[in-house]
Structure formats: C-alpha cells, structure tokens
C-alpha cells in the first residue's frame with residue numbers, strides 16, 4: 571500500500587522578504603492611525619445619523635493594513651468582506667466611494683473595482699472567497715503556462731470558515747493550483763458565537779494541510795508580521811505555486827456592527843482580558859524603541875488622520891441618493907422577465923409610475 575499523504579502543512583515556496591524600510595514602517599503606522607480614527611469616527615457618524623450602519627474593525631488595524639499594504643495593485647486583486655475598510659485604505663481606494671456603501675448610497679461601494687483592484691464590498695459571508703478563486707483561476711488560464719501571475723487576496727472570518735463555500739473554494743483552488751491567498755482574520759467572534767463554538771479543532775490554518783496547501787498562522791496584531799507574511803504568500807502564488815492560507819490571530823474589540831450589543835454575550839472584563847495589547851499602541855512603542863519615529867511624527871500622523879476624516883465625512887454628507895430603480899439594472903448583463911416584473915412593481919409602489 572502507498573504511504574498516506576502527509577498531514578503536515580506544506581512549506582511556502584518563496585523566501586522570507588527583506589525587512590521593511592524605515593519609510594515603510596512609518597507609512598504603516600500612519601495608515602493604521604488613519605484607519606483607527608476613521609473607524610471610530612464612522613461609529614460616531616452612525617450615532618449622529620450621518621450613516622445608517624457600519625461594521626467596525628477596531629483592533630484589526632494591523633491585520634488589515636499590513637495585508638492590504640502588501641498588495642501590488644498593478645497585478646493583484648483583492649476580494650473583501652464587509653469589514654475591510656483598513657485594507658481598502660492601505661490599497662489607496664477612494665474612501666468617500668468606499669464609505670458610500672455604509673450610507674446605503676450604492677451597495678458594495680462607489681469605487682471602480684477594476685481601477686482600484688478591490689472587488690465590491692461583500693456582505694454574503696464567504697461569498698468573496700468563491701469570486702477570488704474564480705478570478706485566480708482566470709489568471710492561470712490567461713497566463714498560458716507563464717509563471718508570472720497576478721494573485722488574488724481574499725478575506726473571510728473565523729465564522730465564515732465553517733461555511734461549505736470556503737471548503738469548496740479551497741479544494742478547487744488547490745486542485746487547480748490557483749494563485750490565491752486565503753486570508754482569515756480570526757477575531758474571536760462571529761457576531762455572538764466565539765471561535766471555539768464555530769471552528770472545530772480550534773484552528774483554521776490546520777485545515778490547509780488537508781488541501782495540500784501551505785499555511786501560516788500569524789500574530790495578526792503585529793503589523794510587520796502581517797505585512798511580511800502576506801508579501802511572502804503573494805510571492806509564492808505569483809510564481810505558480812498555488813494557494814496559501816494565512817490565519818491572522820486578532821480580536822474584534824468592538825461590536826459586530828453598530829446594531830450589535832456585545833454586552834449580551836461577553837462581559838467587559840472578558841473583552842479586556844482577551845483583546846491583548848492594542849495593535850496601534852504596540853507598534854508605536856516599537857517604533858519609538860527602535861528610533862524610527864518620534865513624538866512629533868505621532869502628533870503629525872494624528873493630525874493627518876483627523877483632517878482626512880473631516881474630508882471623508884464632508885464627502886459622505888454631500889452624497890445624494892441614487893435613483894432606486896438602478897438596483898435592478900446591474901443584476902445580470904441581460905435582464906430577465908422576473909426582474910423586469912419586479913422593477914415594474916417597485917416603480918409602481920415607490921415612484922407611483
């Protein structure tokens with residue numbers, strides 16, 4: 571009998587990248603500061619009635635900024651969930667256009683996915699992962715045997731990891747050797763359900779071995795570790811080595827969304843104990859200790875973050891509603907009789923025509 575295949579994870583076929591430059595470290599901090607300020611402000615906007623809802627990412631700034639910053643927007647493509655504001659910001663996406671989804675101006679955001687290399691914001695849990703694998707497989711088909719591919723980077727949560735879609739996506743990607751990085755932010759919670767009641771075996775990364783794919787389980791609150799691992803995983807994919815799974819261990823410090831009350835399923839004491847060190851404070855201490863940034867730098871970063879938030883808030887407030895009938899236009903390339911009928915009754919009820 572042939573020996574059974576190994577259940578050990580496969581190694582990554584890409585060298586450890588060189589350390590980030592001081593300039594890159596400062597930029598990573600500035601991005602995290604901008605994201606922290608915009609994120610906490612967006613909750614305030616919701617309370618003020620400027621936007622109807624928002625999914626905060628407090629505590630996940632390192633996981634998001636570090637991974638988004640590793641993307642090469644000239645050839646990669648990113649597939650977000652509803653909680654990837656920090657990824658979008660690190661990729662340089664227009665933030666008024668990004669935030670428009672939270673004003674319900676346009677489902678999925680008003681930015682151009684092709685230009686920004688960020689697919690529309692996806693509220694269907696695990697949905698973006700299937701799209702990413704399809705795009706990545708397209709890269710393989712159009713590369714015609716060349717091994718200089720664009721890579722897909724797809725985000726999902728610990729909760730999403732228990733959806734069948736994720737397993738189909740991983741299996742297909744591994745069988746087809748698709749250039750895709752599966753980036754799971756294990757933030758400890760899927761709304762009110764903790765990871766231990768959602769992820770059998772306690773580790774999403776461990777599952778990669780079953781699909782014959784390498785995996786990295788990393789400290790998702792260490793922005794440098796996230797940046798380096800994502801760069802390395804993307805390099806592995808771009809050279810035709812197939813998919814990689816990264817499990818970034820982090821913590822959702824805030825509510826699931828602005829309509830959630832975490833007090834109903836976790837105590838403040840448990841929240842404080844489980845959250846660990848704040849990723850932004852941690853990075854600040856490190857930059858200070860290494861002499862890469864000084865107090866003046868942090869003051870400037872905070873001022874820039876405030877100015878940026880003000881400009882984005884002004885832009886969001888100025889956004890008018892889009893014509894409601896538009897929602898039927900982009901469902902399929904060619905409309906269907908059922909959709910035409912729905913559009914007609916919608917117009918009758920809403921616009922009285």
Ligand SMILES: Cc1ncc(C[n+]2csc(CCOP(=O)(O)OP(=O)(O)O)c2C)c(N)n1
Pocket residue numbers: 653693694695696726727728729730731757759760761822826
């Ligand atoms: C297919 C589907 N099922 C259920 C939901 C409702 N829902 C929205 S977010 C969520 C939890 C997701 O948790 P996780 O994947 O850990 O991501 P996180 O919100 O923690 O970032 C659920 C069940 C949904 N949006 N889509």
Ligand SMILES: [Mg+2]
Pocket residue numbers: 727728729755756757758759760761
């Ligand atoms: Mg989660």
